[in-house]
Amino acid sequence: MSAFQKLSKVAARSGAALLCAVSVVGCGSLRHSHTVDEEFSKRPVSEARPARATRAEAAPEPSRPGEKAFGARYATPAQCEVAARRLLASSRDEAWAALKSCVEHTHFTLLDALLRDAWAEELRVRPDAAQVIAQVVAQRGGSVEGELPRLHARKVPIFGLSAAVAQPDIYKGRYLLLRAQVADVRSEGDRPTVWLVEQGLGSMSREQSVGYATRRDSVRVHSGAVGGNVGLLGPSNLDGQLATSEREVSSSTVERFDNFSDETGREALGRMQKADPFFAPGKDFVVLARFDGLRVTSSSEEEEDEDAPKLPVLTIVSYYAPHPLVVY
Known part of the structure; x- marks a missing residue:
């Protein structure tokens, strides 16, 4: 083997070693990040994600069904009554409070819906029914x-x-x-x-x-003359006019x-x-x-x-x- 070929092999091994060193550094960085993520995930939520916890604490809690604002959420009394009736399965007290809010905050005229079997027990036992x-x-x-x-x-x-x-x-x-x-x-x-x-x-x-009313007015005039012998009076001529009017309103x-x-x-x-x-x-x-x-x-x-x-x-x-x- 010539000196030039030996020098090329040495250079190749040195380059491979250099690439390996670079890859090791890179792999070491990924493993380090992975280790940090595992430790972060084991922390309490308040420590792991303080920003999200702060936003959650600042957000207002949703109003409960029993509050007076329940009836203001719905466009029609029928929608409000259906939503209140659905609460009967979970809480009869909240359902009744929601129904009262429907009556107070909407023009509630659904007497048949109020008297349906679903509300029969509430109408019997509630003191304000x-x-x-x-x-x-x-x-x-x-x-x-x-x-x-x-x-x-x-x-x-x-x-x-x-x-x-x-x-x-x-x-x-x-x-x-x-x-x-x-x-x-x-x-x-x-x-x-x-x-x-x-x-x-x-x-x-x-x-x-x-709608519109229609009206029609009309006037008719008839005229003429009559001539002839009228007996003892002798010859005579008669003339005149006759007027008629009509009016129609609809x-x-x-x-x-x-x-x-x-x-x-x-x-x-x-x-x-x-x-x-x-x-x-x-x-x-x-x-x-x-x-x-x-x-x-x-x-x-x-x-x-x-x-x-x-x-x-x-x-x-x-x-x-x-x-x-x-x-x-």
Whole structure:
């Protein structure tokens, strides 16, 4: 082997050694990084990822279903009721709180959905169930006489004033629902008493024009002359004019109904815990109350007279302003 060939082999071995050295350094760096990653992964999350933990702590917690904001999340009452019903499987308390939020924050008129079997147990045991029903009835327009049969079909123990007056012993202590106006407010000590006049809800039809109305006027004039012998008067000529007019009007109408309230003839005395400036005279309210019995309104000398006039006495639980549109 020549000296030149020996020198080439030495150079080749030196180059291979140099490449190996470079690769070892590189491999050593990767193993070191891998070892650091293993140690990092064994640390607690707060130590391993402090930045993410800080962002999580700063983010607000989502609101629970029972909060009042639940009803504001949904565009329609139907969507809100379905979402609240789904919570029954996990928590009946949260589901009921969610349903109340739907009633308070949406124009909730779905009385049939409220009376469905899914909510039957809640309506039976919840102490505020009657108030929720009264609020829904008010939002449906406050047609109490029309809504009570729907409640009774589902065995909901809320009754009308007429039934309580007819059989006071049976309905004493039970819930009554009525549409009434405040006629007068008087204070007896710290508890005011309001004079309630029950109102019935009716409707009146009227014709309302829709679209464009058309009208056509025309006048016709007829003229002529007649000549001839008229007997003793001799020859004669007669002439004149006859005018006629026509008028035609056509329009398209649709039948509309306007709601109005009228007194039923029944009155009651309502007791309140404290004075309420919003429970004012001259306005209709849907009133939820407990029936306390009948009270003689004549003088004390006639209290023993069975024929003396009596007024029903109520303890007012809550009241709601009825919506002007009635849901049928």
